Amino acid sequence: MRALTNLRRAIVTYWQTSLSRQSLRQLGIVHDILISFVAITLAMGLAWGLAPLLSIWQIWVLIGGFTLFSAIAFPFFSLNSGAWRYASLLDVVSIVKAVTFVNLAFLVVSFFIFRGAYLPRTALVMAWFIMIVGLGGPRLAYRLMKERGTSRAGEPGEEGGPNDNILIYGYNDNADLFIRNARRMRSRKTIVGILDEKPKNRRRHLHGVRVLGGLADIAKVVRHSELQALPVGEIVVAEPDVSPQTLSELVAAAAPLKVQVKRLPDINRTGVVDENAPIETIPVSLEDLLGRKEVDLDIGEVAHLINNRRIAVTGAGGSIGSELVRQIANFGPSLLLLVDNSEFNLWSIERQIAADHPELNCLGRTVDVRQKKRVDALFAEMRPEVIFHAAAMKHVPIVEENPVEGIETNLIGTRNVADAALKAGARAFVMVSTDKAVNPTNVMGATKRAAEAYCQALDLSQDATRFMTVRFGNVLGSTGSVIPLFQSQLARGGPLTVTDPNITRFFMTIPEASRLILHAAGHGIHDGQARGQLYVLDMGKPIRIAELAERLIQLAGLRPHVDIPIEFVGLRRGEKLYEELFSHEETREKTGRAGLLVARSRVSDVQLLSRHLTTLEAAVEAADVDRAVETLKRIVPEFRQSELGRPSAPVEPLRVVGAPAAPGMLAPPSRQPPTAG
Known part of the structure; x- marks a missing residue:
């Protein structure tokens, strides 16, 4: 028994190793010719009977001619151009065409040679049916054998579960x-x-x-x-x-x-x-359940902005920054400058770009945006033409506990990078902002709104460099966001913690957010009327975080509140139940570009704003939290710092350029030079 098994294995191995695909194709050709011979012979035998078949030599001439004619005609119908194991209805159609052509053409040829003698018409009809069965049957049988088609689909294996x-x-x-x-x-x-x-x-x-x-x-x-x-x-x-x-x-x-x-x-x-x-x-994935429609990137505008230009990205190792770097690299900048204060993050994104774009001139620099002299020196040396500023502290509870660090990074750091871009003669500066900047109730949101205001003021105060701001909501899967937190809690068996049953947030994917940032930058650089405006990404409808947690549990094949509990732990300091993309004082306009909107808002006087930033920087250097937050409130008058929803008293606002003409309606930003405060 063992000898027979070994012999069978040897034959199979020989068949697999010795017979190349070309050899199998040749066997298929021989098979088709043989079927033609058998079909016409059998048809002639049935039509004439056995005796004439053995005594009339002209019949064998016709049989031989039919077989030769078939051998010549079949390649023109590609009968053996594909593998038998993938035989389909298209192959059957090709067989029917080939057989029909051979029979009809041979009928015409035989009429001219023998005037129709020795070739009964019924023989060709029978040959037609026999050839179709003989050529198509083995192909389909071979495919069924390879696919185990005689058994039920996917019979469970011995180890099936x-x-x-x-x-x-x-x-x-x-x-x-x-x-x-x-x-x-x-x-x-x-x-x-x-x-x-x-x-x-x-x-x-x-x-x-x-x-x-x-x-x-x-x-x-x-x-x-x-x-x-x-x-x-x-x-x-x-x-x-x-x-x-x-x-x-x-x-x-x-x-x-x-x-x-x-x-x-x-x-x-x-x-x-x-x-x-x-x-x-x-x-x-959760992205599949969100079902956000992909927005087509305007390749022409973005390519014109980036191609063969020196591009810098701050926060290049972060979630948004690293995706921006990957997408920018596809547009062939002459230099891609990666700036990050995290050695590991910088090393990771540098390695990715080196592997995917070995021809790209990519440089990494470990620079903290809070270090004004280092940022100035770096930009003076590299002379970037377009800067994407994504470096920021973005976690609300952490910034609430560390307000000085948050102010120094998000606001003073943005000022440092923006000023350095202006000094270096950059063509464009693009700041990445957040929906938490709208009617902020926490320090993080207020710092981002103040940074928006500074970029708006710079954009209106000069014409050399465009300062653009792109505002959007949460991104799925970013470092420290709710999705990785839920996934780690789910891996531990729960519970998943949600602050409030009714809390909602806007969400989009990291690649989509990065594409739209480039989309906004490419559009803004060509729109001379857009100075002082904010670009807002269309985030769709907000999503309940509790529903997000339930979907994540369901995606794991488990039952929310049964297999995996969901606990509501209450709002943290500075958090809101819902976020907004536009404040009540901003007017919303369309840009004519899918996924991209414009917000027109008040614009602060750049000189007065700079003086407040100098005061703020002094408070930060002195680690004077109360003075720093108080100054921040003067820069962002809508900032109502809350202790779990309890807003503080309003603070006297800064003077603005382009004040609203009527309650709730803002006049467009003025292009007149700002006045001293």
Whole structure:
């Protein structure tokens, strides 16, 4: 018995190693010629009988001519240009075309040679059917054998478990390719059935896999599968354009059943799937559930801003900064200057850029934006033409506990970089701001609003350098944001902590935010009427943090409040229940660019603002917290520092340029030179 097993293995090994793909193709050609010979011989025998077949030599001339004609004609129909294991209906169509052409053409040729003698018309009809069966049958049989098509899709292997039993959501081409790939790769996964919303697809089959119901039938289908000893562990979404709402409903329906939801890549795109490798499913992410529409970047404007120019990015190792660096590198700057005070973050992004763009002139400098002389010296040496300022302290509770550090980094640091950009003759300065700058109730938001005001004032006070500010909300997955926190809590088994059941935030992905920053910068540099304005990214609708936590638990195939608890711990100091993208004193305008809006707001007198910043810097150097915060309130009169929602008394505001003409309506910023305070 062992000898027979070894012999079988040796034969298989020889077959796999000795017969190249070209050899198999040649075998296919021989097969097709042989089928042609057998088909016409059998057809002639059936038409004439055995005796004439053995005695009339002209019949054999016709048989030989038909076979030769077939051998010449078949290559023109590409019958063996593809592998038999991937035979499809298109191959059958090619076979029908080739066989029809051979029979009709041979009929015409034989008429001219023998005047139609010795060739019964019924023989060609029979040969036509025999050839189609003989050429197509082995191909389909070979494919079925390779895909184990005689057995049910994905029979469970010896080591199969609950996660090896899956449902497919969507009766479409992707599902078809996935099932065939699973069979071809001899996957251990058992495809239990298909879910589809279209009534016309109910009870239909796809490669033997039955449509069992729709989204509303998930619980019933899963329970029925458990009774068949096939517990479902995974639902694979095959719909390429499934809506976020449907995906959320699917995740919510699967979570109580402890079933994970995954999706397929767009496997109809050329080059996405290797036909010799299994199709890997992708976990559904929070980004998929948000369903934000991708905004097309204006390549021309951004390329004009960056290509062959010296670009600097502060905070280059942070979440937003590093993604900005990656996207800027694609536009071919002559120099990419990376500035960060974290040695590790700087090393990480430098290594990525060196690997992805070895030809790019990329320099890293460990400089703290709070060090004015170092920033001045660096910009004087490198002469950057465009600066993206992303360096900041962004965590509200940390800045509340360390207000001096937050003011020094976010406000004094921004002033240092902006002033250095002006001295170096930069073409554009782009500051990354936050929605927390709107009606701020915490030091972090107030520092960002003050930084916005300083950049607005500089933009109006001179024409050499454009100072642009881009304001947006939270980004998913940024360092220290709520998503990584939830993921770490989930990995520990919970609970997930949320400050308040009703707290909401705006969210977008890091790549989308970075693209829109470039989008705003490219647009702003060409818009001469945009001076003193703030660019605001369209964040869509705010999302409840509690709902975000529930979705994250459901994505893990668990039940919120049952398998993983959610605890509400109360608002922290300085936090608001909701954030805003525009204040009541700002007018909102469209830019004509998708995803990009403009806010027109009050603009401070640059000289008076500079004096307050000098006072603020002195308080920071003296570590005088009360004086520093008080000065910050004078720069940002709308700043109402709260202790868990209790606002402080208002402070006398700074004088502004372009005051509102009427309550609630702001006049456009004036282009007149600012006056001394």
